[in-house]
Amino acid sequence: MSIELKNIHFSYGKVKALEGIDLSLSEGAVGLLGPNGAGKSTLLRILLGFLSPDRGEGRVLGYDIKQEQSFIRRYVGYMPEDDCLIPGMDAVSFTSYFGELSGMPRQEAMKRAHEVLFYVGLGESRYRLLETYSAGMKQRLKLAQAIVHDPKLLFLDEPTSNLDPQGRKEILELIEDITSKRDIQVLISSHILPDIESTCSYVVILNKGRLAAQGKISELKEITYRLYEIKVKGEEERFLEKLKRMGCKVDETEDKLIKVYMPSHQDLMEIFRVALEEKIQIRHFVKSQTSLEDLFAKTVGVD
Amino acid sequence: MTAVIETRNLSKWYGNVLGLSDVSLQVEPGITGLLGPNGAGKSTFLKLITGQIKPSIGKVFIKGQRVRNNYSLFSKIGFCPEQDSFYEEITGWEFLTNLLKLYHYSPSEIKTRAEQALSIVELLKDKDRLIRAYSRGMRQRLKFAQAIAHTPEIFILDEPLNGLDPLGKRKIIRLIKDYKGEGKTIIVSSHILPEIEAMTKNIILIHQGKIFAKGDIHYIRDLIETHPHMILIKCTNPRLLASKFIHEDYVVNVNFGATADSLLVETKNRDKFFSLLPSLLIENNIEVEEITSPDDNLQAVFDYLVGK
Amino acid sequence: MMIREKGYTHWDGILRERRYPWWPITRLGIKLTFKRKHFKFLFFGSLVPAVAYLAGIYISERIEDFRYILRGSQRFLQINPAYFKSYFTSDFLLFMMVMILVFCGAGLISDDLKYNSLQLYFSKPLRKKDYFLGKASVIFFFLLMLTLVPGIVFFVMKLIFSGSFQFLRTYPWLLLSVIGYSALVTIFFSFYTLLISSLSKNRRYVGILIFAIYIFSDIFFGIFFGIFKNQYFSLLSLKGNLQQVGALFFGQKPPFQVPWLYSFFILLCVCFLASAILKKKIKGVEVIK
Numbered sequence: 001m002s003i004e005l006k007n008i009h010f011s012y013g014k015v016k017a018l019e020g021i022d023l024s025l026s027e028g029a030v031g032l033l034g035p036n037g038a039g040k041s042t043l044l045r046i047l048l049g050f051l052s053p054d055r056g057e058g059r060v061l062g063y064d065i066k067q068e069q070s071f072i073r074r075y076v077g078y079m080p081e082d083d084c085l086i087p088g089m090d091a092v093s094f095t096s097y098f099g100e101l102s103g104m105p106r107q108e109a110m111k112r113a114h115e116v117l118f119y120v121g122l123g124e125s126r127y128r129l130l131e132t133y134s135a136g137m138k139q140r141l142k143l144a145q146a147i148v149h150d151p152k153l154l155f156l157d158e159p160t161s162n163l164d165p166q167g168r169k170e171i172l173e174l175i176e177d178i179t180s181k182r183d184i185q186v187l188i189s190s191h192i193l194p195d196i197e198s199t200c201s202y203v204v205i206l207n208k209g210r211l212a213a214q215g216k217i218s219e220l221k222e223i224t225y226r227l228y229e230i231k232v233k234g235e236e237e238r239f240l241e242k243l244k245r246m247g248c249k250v251d252e253t254e255d256k257l258i259k260v261y262m263p264s265h266q267d268l269m270e271i272f273r274v275a276l277e278e279k280i281q282i283r284h285f286v287k288s289q290t291s292l293e294d295l296f297a298k299t300v301g302v303d
Numbered sequence: 304m305t306a307v308i309e310t311r312n313l314s315k316w317y318g319n320v321l322g323l324s325d326v327s328l329q330v331e332p333g334i335t336g337l338l339g340p341n342g343a344g345k346s347t348f349l350k351l352i353t354g355q356i357k358p359s360i361g362k363v364f365i366k367g368q369r370v371r372n373n374y375s376l377f378s379k380i381g382f383c384p385e386q387d388s389f390y391e392e393i394t395g396w397e398f399l400t401n402l403l404k405l406y407h408y409s410p411s412e413i414k415t416r417a418e419q420a421l422s423i424v425e426l427l428k429d430k431d432r433l434i435r436a437y438s439r440g441m442r443q444r445l446k447f448a449q450a451i452a453h454t455p456e457i458f459i460l461d462e463p464l465n466g467l468d469p470l471g472k473r474k475i476i477r478l479i480k481d482y483k484g485e486g487k488t489i490i491v492s493s494h495i496l497p498e499i500e501a502m503t504k505n506i507i508l509i510h511q512g513k514i515f516a517k518g519d520i521h522y523i524r525d526l527i528e529t530h531p532h533m534i535l536i537k538c539t540n541p542r543l544l545a546s547k548f549i550h551e552d553y554v555v556n557v558n559f560g561a562t563a564d565s566l567l568v569e570t571k572n573r574d575k576f577f578s579l580l581p582s583l584l585i586e587n588n589i590e591v592e593e594i595t596s597p598d599d600n601l602q603a604v605f606d607y608l609v610g611k
Numbered sequence: 612m613m614i615r616e617k618g619y620t621h622w623d624g625i626l627r628e629r630r631y632p633w634w635p636i637t638r639l640g641i642k643l644t645f646k647r648k649h650f651k652f653l654f655f656g657s658l659v660p661a662v663a664y665l666a667g668i669y670i671s672e673r674i675e676d677f678r679y680i681l682r683g684s685q686r687f688l689q690i691n692p693a694y695f696k697s698y699f700t701s702d703f704l705l706f707m708m709v710m711i712l713v714f715c716g717a718g719l720i721s722d723d724l725k726y727n728s729l730q731l732y733f734s735k736p737l738r739k740k741d742y743f744l745g746k747a748s749v750i751f752f753f754l755l756m757l758t759l760v761p762g763i764v765f766f767v768m769k770l771i772f773s774g775s776f777q778f779l780r781t782y783p784w785l786l787l788s789v790i791g792y793s794a795l796v797t798i799f800f801s802f803y804t805l806l807i808s809s810l811s812k813n814r815r816y817v818g819i820l821i822f823a824i825y826i827f828s829d830i831f832f833g834i835f836f837g838i839f840k841n842q843y844f845s846l847l848s849l850k851g852n853l854q855q856v857g858a859l860f861f862g863q864k865p866p867f868q869v870p871w872l873y874s875f876f877i878l879l880c881v882c883f884l885a886s887a888i889l890k891k892k893i894k895g896v897e898v899i900k
Contacts, residue, residue, distance in 0.1 A: 035468040036440045048734060070736040074626050078734035084727040087718075088643045100635045101735040103626035112622050119619060135341065145731065150622035161465075164341045164494045165605050178619050191468050194497040233577065255504075269590060272581040281577030285594035296469050 001026050002153055002185035003047065005058035005065075010042055010051060017042040019209045021056070025187075029179040031196035031217075032189040034206035035300060040189055043206065044155060047187075049073050061152050074103055077151035079142045081158040085130040091117055092126050095144050102149035109148065116144045120174060136167035143174065154178070154186045160195050168195070175199050193292045203292075205299050213299040221289045226262045231284035232275070239278040246270060259288065307332055307457060307488040308352055313361035315347050322347035324512040326361070330490065334483050336499035337492040338601070339509035340609055345492050346385070346461070348509060352490075353382050353459055365457065378406050381455035383446050385462045385492075391435035395426055395445050398434060399452060406453050420452035423478065439466040447475065458482060458489040464498055476502055496601040506601065508608060515608045520601050530598070530607045531555045531569040534576065537593040538584070541566040547583045551575070564592070632737060636745025641752055644715040653714065654753070657707035661761035664698045668765055672772040690769055690778070692785055696861035698765070699758065699792055700854040708754055708800065709825045715753050716804035717818035719746045725812035729893070739893060747801040754797040762789035785861075792860040796853060799878050803849075806885035809892045825849055842868045852877050 005023040009016075018039045034040045045051045047060055049069030057064070063071040086094060092113050099109030117126040120140040125133070133141065139159065146154060159175065160168045176199055179186050190196055196203065197217065205213040213220060232239065240250050240258070249261040262268060275282050290298070306329030315322035323344045339345050350356045352363050354370040354377065363370045370376060389398065399420065403413040421427045424444035429437070437445065443466040450458060458479070464472045479489055479502055493499050499506065500520070508516040516523045524532075537560075538544060545557050545566055553572035560566060570576045584591060597603075644650055671690050698704065723729045732742055766786055769778050807820050832848035835841070845851035845867040855874035858865040865871055 033469070035470055036438060050733070070738070073734060074628075074736040076734070078731075080727070080730045080734075082727045082730070084731055086639075086643075086728050087722055087726065088646055089639075093639075097635055097639060098731055098735065100629075101632070101732070101737055103628060103736065104624065106635075108622070108624050115620065147619075149626060150624075160495075162494075165338065165496050165602065166340055166610060168494065169602065169606070181619065183621075191466075191472070192495055192497075193469055194495075233574075269585065272584050272591065276581040276585055279578070280581075281574065282581065282594060283573070283577055284596065285591060287593070293469060293473065297473065300470060 001059075003058070003060050003187075005046075006056055008043075008046065008053045008056035008058060010046065010053050012042075016209055018046070018053070021206075021211055023058075023204065023211070023214070025185060025202070025204075027182050027185050028202055029175070029186045029188060029200040031200035031203040032187055032206070033191075033193075033196065033203060033296060034212070037208075038206040039209040040206055044157070044187075044189065047072075048076060048078065048155065074149075075152050077146035077149065077154045079146040079154070079156045079159060081161060083135075083138045084142065085133075085138065087131055088129070090127050090129055091122055091133075091141055091144070094130060094141065095148050098145040099148040104149055112148050112150070113144075116148045119147075120144045121170060135162050136164065136170070139163055139167065139171060140174075143171070147178070152184060154184055156186065156188045156190075158190050159188065160190065160192055172199060193296065197292050205296060207300045213295070217292065220295055221292065223287055223289045225287070226264065227288040228260050228262065228271075229284070229286050229288050230258050230260060230271070230282055231256060232258065232280050232282055234280040235278065236280065239274060239280045242274045242278065243271065246274070257284075306330060307366060308490075309364045310352065311362050311364075313348075313351060313358050313363060315351060315356065315359050321512045323351065323509075326509075326514055328507065328514060328517060330488060330507075332483075332486055332488045333505065334479060334489045334491060334503035336503050336506040336601075337490055337509065338494070338496065338499060338506060338605065339515075343509045344512040345509050347512075349382075349459055349461060349490070349492060353377075353380055378453060379455050380457045380459060381450035381453065383450035383458070383460045383463050385465070387439075387442055387446070389434045389442065389445070392433060394431050394433055395421070395437065395441075395448075396430035398445065399430075399449055402449050403452055408453075416452050416454075420448040423451065424448045425474075440468060440471060443467055444471070456487055458487060460489065461492045462494070463491060464493065464495070472498065496605060500601050506604075508605065510609050516604065520604055521599060523604055524599055527604070527607050528571075530603075531571045532573050533596060533598045534568045534570065534573070535565060535593070535595045535597050536568065536591065537565045538589050538591045539564070540587075540589055543587055544583060544589050547587060548576070548579060551579070567597070628736070633741040633745030633748065636742065637748040637752065640715065640719060640746065640749030643718075644749065644753070647714050650714045653707070653710055657704070657711060657757055658761075660698060660701060660704055661757070661764075664694070664761070665765060665768060667694070668769050669772055692782060692788070692861040693863055695762065695765065695785065695789065696858060696863045698761070699789075699796075699861070700857035702850065704757065705850055705853060708757060708796070709822060711753050711757070712750065712800055712804045713818040713821050716750050716801075717808060717821060718814040719749060720805060720808040721811055721814050721817045724809070725814070739890075742893075743805065743889065747805060750801045750804055751797055754800055755793060758793035758796055759790065762786075762793060788860045788862070792857055795856060795860075795878070799853070799882060802882040802885035806881075806888055809889055845869055846873055846877055 001024055003023060003025040005021055008018055008021040010018040021043065032040055032043070042051070046053055046065060049060070049065060049072040052066045057066065059065065060072045061075050065072065089097070092110070095117060096109040096113035099112055100106055104112065114126065117123055120143050122137060122140050122144065125137065130141065143159070156175065160171055163171060172195060175186065175188070178184060179199065188196060188200060201216060201218070203213070203215070203217050203220065204211065243260060244250050246266060247263045248266070251259040253259060260271065272282065308330040311327050313326040314324050321344070326348065337345055337348070351358055352365070352370065354363070354373065357371055365376055365380070368376055396417065399417045400413050403416055408416065418427065421430055424447055426441060426444050426448060429441060434442070434445070447463055450460065463475060467475065476498070479491065482489055491499065491502060504519050504521065506516070506518070506520055507514060536544070541559060541564065548554055549557065553575050554568060554570050556569035558567040568576070583589070668690055723732070763786070766789065770776060804821060807824070808817050811817050811820070829848040829850045832844050832851055835844040835847065845855070846869060851867060852874035855865045855867060855869065855871050856878065859871045
């Protein structure tokens with residue numbers, strides 16, 4: 001278990017930020033979601049060892065979150081949301097500098113900094129001054145300094161904000177590669193749900209200081225068996241009529257998406273048989289699931 | 304439909320730095336997504352159509368009138384910029400009401416409009432706090448409020464969802480769709496392609512100062528001949544299925560998934576492939592779990608047209 | 612035979628706590644300072660008095676050889692605590708030290724505030740103490756090069772040139788004075804600089820303040836003294852306070868008729884104020900917003 005929290009409470013003065021948080025996470029990518037003000041930053045601060053919880057206890061990477069905070073910070077990589085750099089440095093010096101501050105010997109930090117900069121795609125520009133870097137490059141630099149000391153736990157705070165579509169794609173690919181080996185715990189906090197969906201298998205949703213939901217995305221998203229979303233091309237009137245006559249409930253939504261509910265006595269492939277008869281092309285055929293967005297809205301309790 | 308916004312040979316240079324080059328297009332009512340890499344010319348384009356800067360060559364028309372210095376037109380346009388710069392020492396309410404005064408509304412009307420706009424963006428309870436105390440999401444919502452308070456007909460929104468949490472994004476997207484239903488014209492510029500897709504199918508892609516694509520995402524995808532369409536099929540016995548269509552000449556490529564239950568087909572002719580598919584499935588007793596088109600989306604269109 | 616796989620690779624080293632966790636910060640600060648334009652020129656310029664005084668020590672030993680240059684200046688070249696004091700509390704040296712502070716110290720904290728790098732520092736196993744110590748050590752380095760190092764060199768060279776330990780026997784406490792005064796000036800200026808650096812995000816503005824506060828404190832003293840003719844106004848001037856305390860360390864007559872305790876107290880107050888403000892300012896920075 002990389003992260004174990006039991007009954008964590010925290011208040012800023014009178015304002016309750018976290019109440020009764022129990023969390024248990026092991027390797028893989030976890031998405032941390034929640035409306036603004038839900039307590040995400042407070043939770044991250046406690047996990048990073050900056051704040052001691054008022055009540056409750058926990059361990060991060062095996063270290064106690066109250067007593068062994070500096071150990072936690074040694075083995076954790078943090079990629080902040082805001083751009084950060086040190087003027088006058090180039091990428092190699094910057095990355096190895098923070099590697100040293102994590103506890104790497106100087107030569108090792110330098111060696112690893114080069115490797116990591118190539119990995120994130122800044123290999124060619126690693127000797128340039130940081131002030132000349134574009135937004136996408138700064139983002140990758142932040143990722144580089146977060147992984148230079150080979151952390152066991154990685155926090156990424158809004159890793160894809162302020163990037164153009166290309167940059168977003170590249171950062172997401174890097175994140176997927178890092179999580180693919182499943183030996184680093186990655187915690188991603190983001191408001192961009194499609195990104196969470198493509199990189200994380202597990203999700204933690206906070207709301208008003210409490211845990212609103214926690215679990216594998218695939219399990220939380222209710223798959224409604226027998227409800228399918230299809231898109232077709234061709235003369236659909238008769239096709240849909242036939243389906244209805246078979247006992248299916250048919251519903252056409254905006255964007256030409258058709259929802260078909262198959263009664264249990266019907267074989268699924270009947271849809272294709274009917275399509276064959278009516279010379280209909282079925283171009284999209286997916287089991288209906290709640291989207292992450294709907295899941296979020298449902299758990300956070302708003303419409 | 305007549306064009307609401309029209310540009311003719313629009314070009315803009317800053318010294319010898321290219322902003323926009325020879326852009327002629329028409330924007331109709333409804334939601335149009337504007338996308339492009341950084342430095343492509345999107346902000347230049349938006350500044351030109353809102354009349355903030357003068358074109359080097361070409362003209363911009365809104366509803367048939369020239370835009371530049373046409374103050375009567377400005378009251379019909381609502382602009383939500385990307386940058387975040389406010390007067391920090393005033394309250395949200397003061398900010399909004401002062402802006403509304405510029406439209407020559409009566410004091411009572413200003414009050415009504417401001418209240419309405421703030422309640423739509425859910426900032427009504429924080430209206431008397433200083434802007435300096437606002438969080439990022441609140442600032443974004445205030446920016447949005449000032450774009451809608453004077454009920455414009457045309458909305459120009461640059462990264463309107465930036466900084467909002469998923470629920471806030473949902474609300475704003477719904478609002479924008481409501482405006483579309485009312486017949487308004489909205490241009491939304493964003494880097495987050497899934498969010499544009501959630502709002503509209505109609506896009507303008509700018510790259511290197513030029514229009515690389517305009518229109519419906521799926522039609523554009525069809526036009527990209529260099530990349531055959533990908534179709535992902537999850538089924539029992541994918542290899543058997545593949546063996547049945549592999550001799551068709553419009554099937555360009557077949558890849559088998561890592562798990563033994565999927566295959567990825569690339570084809571130049573989707574009509575022929577999809578017409579053939581149901582019969583192949585039925586004849587060979589293959590059960591289908593899923594059929595999707597992984598690259599029939601905006602990200603793919605972007606990558607194919609712009610990507611390296 | 613092997614190939615290297617693309618993709619993320621691990622590092623198989625051990626992360627350990629350094630003996631001086633703040634050392635990379637200091638090293639970086641010194642490196643960045645030397646990169647600044649004109650700094651080397653300034654730095655070597657500020658070493659000129661040290662060289663001159665060292666030459667003086669040499670000359671004083673060989674006074675016969677140089678008598679023809681020094682007609683009538685014999686009294687000037689007595690190497691005694693007054694000689695040391697005149698080096699350490701000279702207007703020129705103090706001024707050069709402030710200029711060096713502008714170069715090495717102005718950006719120390721203000722750049723971190725401006726470019727948000729505090730978040731990165733504190734997400735590492737670095738205590739606040741280490742951060743400040745690392746930053747202050749940058750200033751220590753440069754100022755001690757101008758005070759402690761020349762002082763020790765003077766002392767040792769005097770012994771070498773005179774060929775005997777007579778000097779040490781005459782003034783056994785002199786070395787301690789050198790160390791003590793160097794420490795005082797360095798620590799005071801460090802607090803002073805770090806305080807101002809933490810007040811603004813703009814390095815230029817901080818640099819101007821570092822310089823201006825020092826100069827204007829002296830100018831105000833001059834103005835008030837000119838009007839009221841009261842020596843107590845020397846307490847307004849940072850330079851004056853330093854010179855008062857410096858004179859005390861070297862056992863010389865203080866330049867102003869003011870008890871040296873007051874000057875010392877003022878310097879101490881600045882240090883405490885700085886320490887309180889720095890603690891508050893940096894505590895207020897949240898690593899995660």
